[in-house]
Amino acid sequence: MEAKNENSDVSRAEEMKNQANEAFKGHKFSQAIDLYTQAIELNGNNAVYWANRAFAHTKLEEYGSAIQDASKAIDIDPKYSKGYYRRGAAYLAMGKFKDALKDFQQVKRISPNDPDATRKLRECEKAVKKLKFEEAISVPVSEKISVAESIDFHTIEVEPQYSGARIEGEEVTLDFVKQMLEDFKNQKTLHKRYAYQIVLQTRKILQALPSLVDISVPNGKHFTVCGDVHGQFYDLLNIFELNGLPSEENPYLFNGDFVDRGSFSVEIILTLFAFKSMCPSSIYLARGNHESKSMNKIYGFEGEVRSKLSEKFVELFAEVFCYLPLAHVINEKIFVVHGGLFSVDGVKLSDIRAIDRFCEPPEEGLMCELLWSDPQPLPGRGPSKRGVGLSFGGDVTKRFLEDNNLDLVVRSHEVKDEGYEVDHDGKLITVFSAPNYCDQMGNKGAFIRFEAPDMKPNIVTFTAVPHPDVKPMAYASNFMRMFN
Structure with a gap:
């Protein structure tokens, strides 16, 4: 009986995820978050649900929540590249390039032949390099001359x-x-x-x-x-x-x-x-x-x-x-x-x-x-x-x-x-x-x-x-x- 309940929870959770994906496609991101949440309540050990909800949070500019959800996906499945990918995207959106870089390096390790991951990693490396250069040449605020x-x-x-x-x-x-x-x-x-x-x-x-x-x-x-x-x-x-x-x-x-x-x-x-x-x-x-x-x-x-x-x-x-x-x-x-x-x-x-x-x-x-x-x-x-x-x-x-x-x-x-x-x-x-x-x-x-x-x-x-x-x-x- 116990196993049967578990199975029905798992299949209901899948159903909720599919509905959430539809809402997401229709740009109804808040609704998608609610539906992913219901899927997670039924089956909290599925990394995909957490990573998908992270993506919906990103669309609503809720980057703090996106990072939490993506981190949870990574905890559940440390080899799930989408978890690192979603978290890296949220870090980028907050301007936290160094944290993003670590996540995209991880995506590349897990999926070395993914051209998309390679491209994003390259862009991220460029951004971090630029940041380091700007920090190196920056003038202290007290010495700044008004443009x-x-x-x-x-x-x-x-x-x-x-x-x-x-x-x-x-x-x-x-x-x-x-x-x-x-x-x-x-x-x-x-x-x-x-x-x-x-x-x-x-x-x-x-x-x-x-x-x-x-x-x-x-x-x-x-x-x-x-x-x-x-x-x-x-x-x-x-x-x-x-x-x-x-x-x-x-x-x-x-x-x-x-x-x-x-x-x-x-x-x-x-x-x-x-x-x-x-x-x-x-x-x-x-x-x-x-x-x-x-x-x-x-x-x-x-x-x-x-x-x-x-x-x-x-x-x-x-x-x-x-x-x-x-x-x-x-x-x-x-x-x-x-x-x-x-x-x-x-x-x-x-x-x-x-x-x-x-x-x-x-x-x-x-x-x-x-x-x-x-x-x-x-x-x-x-x-x-x-x-x-x-x-x-x-x-x-x-x-x-x-x-x-x-x-x-x-x-x-x-x-x-x-x-x-x-x-x-x-x-x-x-x-x-x-x-x-x-x-x-x-x-x-x-x-x-x-x-x-x-x-x-x-x-x-x-x-x-x-x-x-x-x-x-x-x-x-x-x-x-x-x-x-």
């Missing part, structure tokens, strides 16, 4: 044959921005002189801001918060179509992750920065976890900047991203941050104001948690699915709001099927503004409009619009393109 200080855009000639948008004089005007948007729509590039002007003027504005910015919306006026746009320029234009261009009367906050993954990140960042330099109170910009050197190296922004602008712009954007504020408070009631809350209780708004943000994001501490954390349904705190930051429950949200006399947390950072999700008894809203994320998730996008004085969230959802045939991650590093 912005070395640029005078006035001295850059505009060739007579240039036919795109022009800034006449020192001021970025609405006419210029509209012309630039039209040019971008038609896949024309902006002259480097004007790109420098926009980025340098924005840098000056951002540099003067505190790490936590207070926003005041007068009675009768409204304010719009958008989540991640991730290089999806044509969807950004659609947001402006639906909700109007940013202006003093129609202000926006873009809550981080402007760049990477989508292949129109240069167009997005120049658009947001142009509005910021045209009218600082028309648009507020928060740093996301992708406004960082390590992410931009892997997920496409660095390659795109190099291709559309120049090497010097790579350094300039890296510098200016360090000036972006980390959080905003609207009308003393709504706390807006890219990622989430903290590993300790008792964090006050004054602690966030006091963060010295002018650096690459550290791997722990308040700044890291603001950029990387995610909510969880259970109370308390748990490890992050991403392997960075943490997961926090409704009790953590409630306590933070009470401690700071706030009503609501608005955050972004996670793709949601409907473009948004309300959690923690209505005290926390996730908003994500990149529909059909990476051209494959099928999700809606959303933005939130608040009207003063009641500041109730009015959520507007929208679907993806067509874009020119340039694939997401088109400029990403070779090894990331291999995994997509």
Whole structure:
């Protein structure tokens, strides 16, 4: 009887795995994870189930969970090359090249004739070599010279044959921005002189801001918060179509992750920065976890900047991203941050104001948690699915709001099927503004409009619009393109 039960569990587990594989093929990755989990509950000694679930976690950018699952697959079957392969891919996605290299070396040992494993190992070796070289020639932070200080855009000639948008004089005007948007729509590039002007003027504005910015919306006026746009320029234009261009009367906050993954990140960042330099109170910009050197190296922004602008712009954007504020408070009631809350209780708004943000994001501490954390349904705190930051429950949200006399947390950072999700008894809203994320998730996008004085969230959802045939991650590093 015992054996019969075991057999039926094993065959039911196989059935669950097959259903999970179907869900995975249909890009329903959360559903696939649930089904693989059911298979694992019925038969936890099958390395394939763990490795498959690791792959689904990778698709949702839950690299911490992917590494745990792949490690479990390896424990069950140390000769199962897919386990090392999945774990190596997750390490790569986190920028942990040395750990990834060890796993791909193991794949090669197990499958010496696999051409795919050979190719990935070669790319990984190249990445580690490059990293070692960069570490060897890097200058200590204290001795770094600002690249912005070395640029005078006035001295850059505009060739007579240039036919795109022009800034006449020192001021970025609405006419210029509209012309630039039209040019971008038609896949024309902006002259480097004007790109420098926009980025340098924005840098000056951002540099003067505190790490936590207070926003005041007068009675009768409204304010719009958008989540991640991730290089999806044509969807950004659609947001402006639906909700109007940013202006003093129609202000926006873009809550981080402007760049990477989508292949129109240069167009997005120049658009947001142009509005910021045209009218600082028309648009507020928060740093996301992708406004960082390590992410931009892997997920496409660095390659795109190099291709559309120049090497010097790579350094300039890296510098200016360090000036972006980390959080905003609207009308003393709504706390807006890219990622989430903290590993300790008792964090006050004054602690966030006091963060010295002018650096690459550290791997722990308040700044890291603001950029990387995610909510969880259970109370308390748990490890992050991403392997960075943490997961926090409704009790953590409630306590933070009470401690700071706030009503609501608005955050972004996670793709949601409907473009948004309300959690923690209505005290926390996730908003994500990149529909059909990476051209494959099928999700809606959303933005939130608040009207003063009641500041109730009015959520507007929208679907993806067509874009020119340039694939997401088109400029990403070779090894990331291999995994997509």
